[in-house]
Amino acid sequence: MRRIGLTLFGLALVCGSAAAQSRWPAGDEIGMANNLGPATWARCAPLLADPKAKAYEISHIRSNTMPQSPFGTPLVEKYRPTVGIPGTRHAFNGEETVSGEPGAQGTQMDALGHFAVLPEAWDGKSEFPSGRATYYGGFRQQEVKPTPDSPLQKLGIEKVPPILTTAILLDARTHLGKGKPMEPGALVTAADIEAMLKAQGLDKRGLLPGDVLYIYTGWGDGWIDPDTAKTYYTKGPGLSYDAAKYIEGKQIVLVALDNPFTDPVPDGMLIGKADPAPGTPPGLPFAIHHHNLVVAGIHNIQNANLGELAKDRVWLSCTMILPLRSKGGSGSPVRPVSIGVPGQ
DSSP states (O other): OOOOOSTTTTSOSOOSSOOOOOSSOTTOOSGGGGGOSHHHHHHHHHHHHOTTOEEEEOSOOOOTTSOOOTTSOOOEEEEOOOEEOTTSOOEEOOEEEEEOOGGGSSSEEEOGGGOOBOSSOOOSSSOOOGGGOBOGGGOBHHHHOOSTTOOOSSSOGGGOOOEEEEEEEEEHHHHTTTTSOOOTTOEEOHHHHHHHHHHTTOTTTOOOTTOEEEEEOSGGGGOOSSOOSOOGGGOBOEEOHHHHHHHHHTTOSEEEESSSSSSOBOTTGGGTSSOOOTTOOTTOTTHHHIIIIIIIOOEEEESOOOHHHHHTTOOEEEEEEOOOOOTTOSEEEOOOEEEEOSOO
16 A cells, blocks of 8 residues: 555545654664564475475466555566567567556555654644654654655665565454455454454464464455456455554564555545544554554555465465565565465
């Protein structure tokens, strides 16, 4: 979820409480990714070696006609004609990005520097006080984005290490949606997470530091290309605020839902005709983005493609996530892959 306009309650998105200090040493820029390393790689080894394992794509195919976020510039790619080189037998093809924010569209991952927080709500009328923004780890605006046109100097997407670790998939479509996609604004709470872990036989293992958490809500079933309905990006279910704090306590490195926001968005909320979900702190309508990126140091992926993983009941897998190393970027297109055994 990227750039937000002023239609939402007449306020900018980032407002409210100050950023928390990192649990890691001063200057940390990778947050919960500090938990990655030999221990998470070792947890992956049995899954990779299992002869019954399958590989699953966790991203959607990108195109000019896919659902596109209204908060980022639409992605438009131009496909060049087949050309050649004089005096050779070569023929080759290419394409170019005409417009758009690649890191804001499709299956994409947020850098920690994507969000910051102000000490109080902006009135939407005065000049936006970006100089007062605070980021994850206590970094200030001058340290992260010193000029309006500068790339992120801290907390950019290129700082994310390769994410190679175990992933837990929770099937909220089955357990909360009763076999149907969860409704717009519906919540996945901390209690729901614990109940799904138990129902899926994962309660003894639980969530371990450095895990990735995938949550299948069924909203991603509505990802249809070409996107003619234009409803996918207008609403959706998401995590509750207490779930975000619960996930932080488990030291999850990244959370991904099959929805466009990670946050719950009731029908009408984006145009100011509905309130945020119950339990949302005042002035923070996208509190999950705020908590994960600014407070906890947990990365988000939006629009994860989790249907096949859930269909095959792959509750535990080894996942590999590699964002592009775009210097100073606030996000990146991403192609997560999971390897696990069907029918767990």
